[in-house]
Amino acid sequence: MALSYWVEFFDDLRNVRGRSRNTVLAYRRDLELYEEFLKEHTDIHEIFAFMSQRNLSTRSQARVISSLRTYFRFCESRGEKVPQLQNLRPPKVKMGLPKSLSLAEFQKLYEACQVDNTFRTARNQVTLLLLFGLGCRVSELIQLNLHDYNETDGWLRVVGKAGKERLIPLTEMLQKELKDYLQHIRNTLVRDNNSSILVNDRGKRPSRVDIWRWLAAWSEKAGFEEPVSPHRFRHGCATALLEAGADLRSIQMLLGHSSIQTTQIYTSVTTNKARETIEKHHPLSRLKNRDPLVET
Numbered sequence: 512m513a514l515s516y517w518v519e520f521f522d523d524l525r526n527v528r529g530r531s532r533n534t535v536l537a538y539r540r541d542l543e544l545y546e547e548f549l550k551e552h553t554d555i556h557e558i559f560a561f562m563s564q565r566n567l568s569t570r571s572q573a574r575v576i577s578s579l580r581t582y583f584r585f586c587e588s589r590g591e592k593v594p595q596l597q598n599l600r601p602p603k604v605k606m607g608l609p610k611s612l613s614l615a616e617f618q619k620l621y622e623a624c625q626v627d628n629t630f631r632t633a634r635n636q637v638t639l640l641l642l643f644g645l646g647c648r649v650s651e652l653i654q655l656n657l658h659d660y661n662e663t664d665g666w667l668r669v670v671g672k673a674g675k676e677r678l679i680p681l682t683e684m685l686q687k688e689l690k691d692y693l694q695h696i697r698n699t700l701v702r703d704n705n706s707s708i709l710v711n712d713r714g715k716r717p718s719r720v721d722i723w724r725w726l727a728a729w730s731e732k733a734g735f736e737e738p739v740s741p742h743r744f745r746h747g748c749a750t751a752l753l754e755a756g757a758d759l760r761s762i763q764m765l766l767g768h769s770s771i772q773t774t775q776i777y778t779s780v781t782t783n784k785a786r787e788t789i790e791k792h793h794p795l796s797r798l799k800n801r802d803p804l805v806e807t
């Protein structure tokens with residue numbers, strides 16, 4: 512690899528900053544794209560046209576630029592002069608509202624995940640309950656281990672980005688279902704001594720692909736036009752809590768957001784829903800059209 516400090520940079524990401532394997536792979540893809548760019552270009556400002564030609568969205572372009580700036584700052588920390596760092600600014604990305612999963616949609620999936628094997632049905636249902644009840648990322652879900660569950664106090668330890676841990680309290684319903692699953696179901700599915708709470712059809716720890724594949728199959732069976740992504744459960748959990756009166760700090764803790772600003776996007780979702788409700792049900796919206804107070 513022609514880029515400076517290639518090995519050192521990725522060693523720092525993984526072993527010093529504690530970035531996940533998927534995050535490190537994303538940085539690698541972005542830097543490989545930059546190396547391809549350097550084969551034909553010298554002006555860093557041309558990288559945006561280069562990325563557009565490869566049909567990268569604005570959000571993807573912003574991620575690439577962020578990766579490059581992280582890499583350039585690392586090079587500077589090693590004493591290298593990097594003028595590109597001053598000349599490279601990420602594009603402005605319009606923050607879209609998260610598409611959340613409603614309770615009605617969850618119930619459809621919950622029914623659709625039933626299969627002929629009763630043990631696998633129970634495993635499928637617990638998978639959905641954990642996704643919706645914890646509001647966790649799929650990478651966090653598949654890493655849940657038996658020792659992360661505290662039955663006495665009723666919480667699960669979730670390990671998020673950069674190895675940050677958070678303790679998530681369980682509802683009585685989720686705690687009961689998880690306890691029953693661990694006592695009566697899991698041991699019939701597991702095929703080795705792995706400590707994973709969830710077990711795939713081969714008796715091993717499920718992968719991200721397993722979760723996506725299950726959700727795709729259940730979504731199709733439930734009649735959804737497209738597969739429900741794991742992230743929609745996360746958004747659905749946060750939105751439902753906010754609508755029920757939970758404060759942003761509690762939701763931030765639950766989701767593992769490092770910044771409250773990330774959590775605040777859900778206020779936009781609930782505000783839009785409130786506006787629709789008022790427009791539909793408020794008595795003023797049912798008044799007949801009046802003549803304007805001021806003639807124009």
